[in-house]
Amino acid sequence: MASNDESTIEARLAEQEYFRPPTKFVGQANVSDPAVYDRFAEFPAGFEEYADLLDWDAHWDELLDDSNPPFYEWFVGGELNASYNCVDRHLDDGKNRTALRWEGEDGEQRNLSYQDLYREVNAMAAALRDVGVDEGDVVTIHLPMVPALPITMLACARLGAPHSVVFAGFSANALAERVDSADSEYVVTIDGYYRRGDFLPHIEKADEALREAAGDPQVLAWTRHEEPHDSVAVSDDYTMVADLLDEHAGERVAPVSRDAEDPLFLMYTSGTTGQPKGCQHRTGGYLAYAAGTSKYVLDIKPEDTYWCSADIGWITGHSYIVYGPLALGTTSVMYEGTPDHPHRSRMWEIAERYDVDVFHTSPTAVRMFMKWGAEHLEGYDFDFRHLTTVGEPIQPEAWLWYYEHVGGEDAVIVDTWWQTETGGHLITNLPALDDMKPGSAGRPAPGIEPAILDDEGEPVDPESGEAGNLVITRPWPGMLQTVYGDDERFIEEYWERFSDTDSDDPDDWIYEAGDGAVQGPDGYYRVLGRLDDVMNVAGHRLGTMELESAVSEVEAVAEAAVAAREDSEKGEVPDVYVVLRTGVEESESVREDIVTAIEEEIGKFARPNEVAFVGDLPKTRSGKIMRRLLEDISNDAELGDTTTLRDPSVPEQIREQVGAD
Ligand code: WT7
Numbered sequence: 074m075a076s077n078d079e080s081t082i083e084a085r086l087a088e089q090e091y092f093r094p095p096t097k098f099v100g101q102a103n104v105s106d107p108a109v110y111d112r113f114a115e116f117p118a119g120f121e122e123y124a125d126l127l128d129w130d131a132h133w134d135e136l137l138d139d140s141n142p143p144f145y146e147w148f149v150g151g152e153l154n155a156s157y158n159c160v161d162r163h164l165d166d167g168k169n170r171t172a173l174r175w176e177g178e179d180g181e182q183r184n185l186s187y188q189d190l191y192r193e194v195n196a197m198a199a200a201l202r203d204v205g206v207d208e209g210d211v212v213t214i215h216l217p218m219v220p221a222l223p224i225t226m227l228a229c230a231r232l233g234a235p236h237s238v239v240f241a242g243f244s245a246n247a248l249a250e251r252v253d254s255a256d257s258e259y260v261v262t263i264d265g266y267y268r269r270g271d272f273l274p275h276i277e278k279a280d281e282a283l284r285e286a287a288g289d290p291q292v293l294a295w296t297r298h299e300e301p302h303d304s305v306a307v308s309d310d311y312t313m314v315a316d317l318l319d320e321h322a323g324e325r326v327a328p329v330s331r332d333a334e335d336p337l338f339l340m341y342t343s344g345t346t347g348q349p350k351g352c353q354h355r356t357g358g359y360l361a362y363a364a365g366t367s368k369y370v371l372d373i374k375p376e377d378t379y380w381c382s383a384d385i386g387w388i389t390g391h392s393y394i395v396y397g398p399l400a401l402g403t404t405s406v407m408y409e410g411t412p413d414h415p416h417r418s419r420m421w422e423i424a425e426r427y428d429v430d431v432f433h434t435s436p437t438a439v440r441m442f443m444k445w446g447a448e449h450l451e452g453y454d455f456d457f458r459h460l461t462t463v464g465e466p467i468q469p470e471a472w473l474w475y476y477e478h479v480g481g482e483d484a485v486i487v488d489t490w491w492q493t494e495t496g497g498h499l500i501t502n503l504p505a506l507d508d509m510k511p512g513s514a515g516r517p518a519p520g521i522e523p524a525i526l527d528d529e530g531e532p533v534d535p536e537s538g539e540a541g542n543l544v545i546t547r548p549w550p551g552m553l554q555t556v557y558g559d560d561e562r563f564i565e566e567y568w569e570r571f572s573d574t575d576s577d578d579p580d581d582w583i584y585e586a587g588d589g590a591v592q593g594p595d596g597y598y599r600v601l602g603r604l605d606d607v608m609n610v611a612g613h614r615l616g617t618m619e620l621e622s623a624v625s626e627v628e629a630v631a632e633a634a635v636a637a638r639e640d641s642e643k644g645e646v647p648d649v650y651v652v653l654r655t656g657v658e659e660s661e662s663v664r665e666d667i668v669t670a671i672e673e674e675i676g677k678f679a680r681p682n683e684v685a686f687v688g689d690l691p692k693t694r695s696g697k698i699m700r701r702l703l704e705d706i707s708n709d710a711e712l713g714d715t716t717t718l719r720d721p722s723v724p725e726q727i728r729e730q731v732g733a734d
Contacts, residue, residue, distance in 0.1 A: 091508040102505035113519035123365025147358030154328035156231035159399035178267035178410025197228035198326040200317035208233035217241035233329035240386030245281035333357025343616035351557030362551030367397030380406035381433035421453035436467040464612030472511035490514035496551025543590035623674035636703035646682035
């Protein structure tokens with residue numbers, strides 16, 4: 074939750090100098106002709122260029138149907154299969170090319186050629202069909218970074234069964250909630266996986282989720298090794314994927330022709346209110362947009378080795394490990410574990426081993442590498458031509474470090490702004506065309522029309538240097554279709570604020586991103602962060618509401634509020650402010666209960682930085698908690714306006730209590 078007051082913005086906005094893309098990069102880039110921007114200025118016709126990267130079973134009749142905004146339809150009448158596009162179609166000229174190079178944390182390595190991937194995806198599709206999965210059924214996938222994950226996703230896509238991948242770090246409760254919310258009758262999991270040298274008994278989360286879920290899904294269990302790990306008990310109720318695969322080895326499953334508008338997957342993400350919402354992505358528009366931006370922005374070529382260190386359990390991994398790169402037929406690296414296991418050079422060792430050309434990571438990771446020190450990169454022979462960041466704003470200092478130490482000053486750095494909802498990059502430079510500016514995401518991607526509006530919905534003058542609400546004024550093929558099962562929430566969360574919701578003129582519909590942004594005099598966008606009650610912890614999106622409701626489940630808690638504290642490594646971390654029930658003493662054990670509640674409801678990655686016991690929370694006269702004031706306290710900032718508070722002395726009291734903590 075970025076603060077938009079002028080002093081903060083100025084501090085972040087000192088104009089940066091430009092860096093030119095190296096000539097040797099420009100010479101080989103997929104896009105080096107600025108005419109691309111003119112082609113995409115033809116709206117919506119420009120986007121045809123992305124759809125033409127795919128193989129269609131039936132060509133579309135209409136590029137965009139915008140007669141019922143915001144329910145836009147893309148490539149209407151077109152038919153295609155995503156699994157066919159990511160696998161089968163590469164067999165003719167590249168069946169022996171490597172699709173996935175997987176590295177286990179324990180050092181195990183697996184290379185899957187496109188032919189291997191084809192075989193495995195077909196067998197898994199046959200297995201899923203065998204247990205009853207049909208076109209249109211939602212399959213929940215709770216898998217870590219092992220080949221089983223993309224194989225299962227592509228097998229679902231082959232059958233036309235939308236997948237809903239739940240990040241492996243999410244807890245059993247979070248899994249149960251997503252299974253129920255999507256009415257999913259199938260859960261795919263694994264016995265366990267490696268994390269910092271330990272074998273995590275991942276399957277226990279499915280065991281517990283099944284006890285909690287209202288539904289009674291069938292569970293399919295992969296195993297990390299050939300046999301289930303000794304330390305883990307796999308329930309007799311589960312179907313072992315290995316048995317099914319044996320049974321169906323060698324089988325071929327015809328890819329189901331899907332309507333361009335049929336959903337390809339759901340991806341749950343945090344919002345400002347209520348429970349996480351299932352962003353529903355369509356098959357045609359999404360795949361076209363993921364493939365197009367992978368080619369134009371990430372500059373991926375079939376002969377490249379590409380490595381995105383994100384987790385496939387988030388949208389970045391969906392678009393830019395699985396669907397985009399595989400649609401282009403490239404070699405994608407996947408790593409199971411953490412960057413510091415067994416040593417802090419692990420990433421560079423992998424980059425050297427596979428000779429990675431294009432590397433994609435998060436600002437959080439860059440800050441961590443920077444903190445560990447450049448000496449951990451020394452002696453490793455890697456040579457990147459293209460480096461990407463995504464997920465949060467990157468500070469110029471971290472950008473420069475990435476440029477110098479990872480890029481050797483001769484790679485391009487591409488800062489890509491987008492969201493789970495947008496399917497692919499929306500604001501980013503095209504690396505051969507636009508000069509780089511540390512800390513700025515840069516220009517709108519081809520065909521994308523963002524704007525910055527003030528709170529009244531009036532455009533902010535780009536010359537003014539003032540920040541405002543980042544919005545997108547025209548639809549694009551990668552955009553979410555709706556919130557699964559809840560069209561109203563879709564409108565409320567993304568459109569209502571700046572649109573005329575009574576109008577059926579698409580010009581009256583404006584997509585609200587929820588981010589604050591400012592435009593430089595050169596037109597480059599700098600995204601400052603969330604303006605709503607959503608925070609960004611190490612590039613992971615968390616709703617304050619979800620955290621607060623987890624905390625409120627602890628008996629001792631009367632009331633709780635969560636605020637984002639700025640953190641030099643993770644970007645933001647949650648601080649929890651708690652008022653205890655009368656008669657309850659503050660204690661280490663209550664504090665632990667609160668931390669545990671968050672870990673159990675959401676996951677360990679959401680652990681709060683601090684739990685502060687306070688006498689009262691800052692509230693308006695109508696009883697609304699003013700989280701912004703708590704943020705000021707967490708960040709040692711000057712307190713914002715307290716005049717609307719019922720008791721204006723509360724923030725100072727809290728500050729004293731916290732200070733004395
Ligand atoms: C939020 C979306 C998109 C994949 C990963 C996160 C923030 C994302 C940037 C960037 C500044 C960024 C925004 C956005 N964000 N990329 N390059 N610069 N902020 O997806 O979990 O849906 O989160 O991440 O706040 O709204 P997500």
